[in-house]
Amino acid sequence: MKHLQADLLxxxxxxxxDLTEQDTVVEHLAECDECASLLADMAADDxxxxxxxxxxxxxxxxxxxxxxxxxxxxRLAWYREPSLIVLALLALLPGTWILGQAGQWMVAQLxxxxxxxxxxxxxxxxxxxxxxxxxxxxxxxxxVQIWPVLILAAGYWLGRRYYKKEDKSHA
Numbered sequence: 001m002k003h004l005q006a007d008l009l010x011x012x013x014x015x016x017x018d019l020t021e022q023d024t025v026v027e028h029l030a031e032c033d034e035c036a037s038l039l040a041d042m043a044a045d046d047x048x049x050x051x052x053x054x055x056x057x058x059x060x061x062x063x064x065x066x067x068x069x070x071x072x073x074x075r076l077a078w079y080r081e082p083s084l085i086v087l088a089l090l091a092l093l094p095g096t097w098i099l100g101q102a103g104q105w106m107v108a109q110l111x112x113x114x115x116x117x118x119x120x121x122x123x124x125x126x127x128x129x130x131x132x133x134x135x136x137x138x139x140x141x142x143x144v145q146i147w148p149v150l151i152l153a154a155g156y157w158l159g160r161r162y163y164k165k166e167d168k169s170h171a
Contacts, residue, residue: 004028004035006042013042 004025011017012025029036055063109118 001032003032003038006038009035009039009042013039013046 008017008021008025012022017025029039106118106122109121113121
């Protein structure tokens with residue numbers, strides 16, 4: 001006699017087996033004492049595990065009273081800095097405009113040249129963009145142009161951190 005698979009018995013025990021699987025299990029258990037014993041052992045194990053994992057009323061009240069978001073949100077203080085929010089929006093706006101333009105170009109390209117022509121055009125654009133990026137990076141890239149802004153931003157950030165620590169020491 002072929003015995004039932006353990007995963008089928010577990011699905012049956014959890015109430016997740018479909019109707020045909022349930023019928024198969026019931027018919028098999030009527031004839032097979034070994035599988036019936038295995039199912040009884042699995043049910044006992046489930047009850048033991050459920051009892052071990054059950055929280056007491058005091059534990060449940062303690063967990064319900066915990067605020068797990070507050071420690072995380074204090075670390076993410078950027079959302080309270082309007083200047084950082086404005087900078088993030090200024091960084092996102094050109095990207096959304098570029099994506100919109102690329103979408104319009106792809107629609108026009110598909111209409112004019114079809115899928116194969118569009119794929120070739122995209123491949124040519126990507127190759128050209130990678131080449132231009134390589135040339136740009138070999139000439140110093142954006143870092144050469146924006147290093148003064150990066151130094152000022154780092155100084156501002158360090159100053160803010162220093163003054164925040166100083167304010168806490170006087171409290």
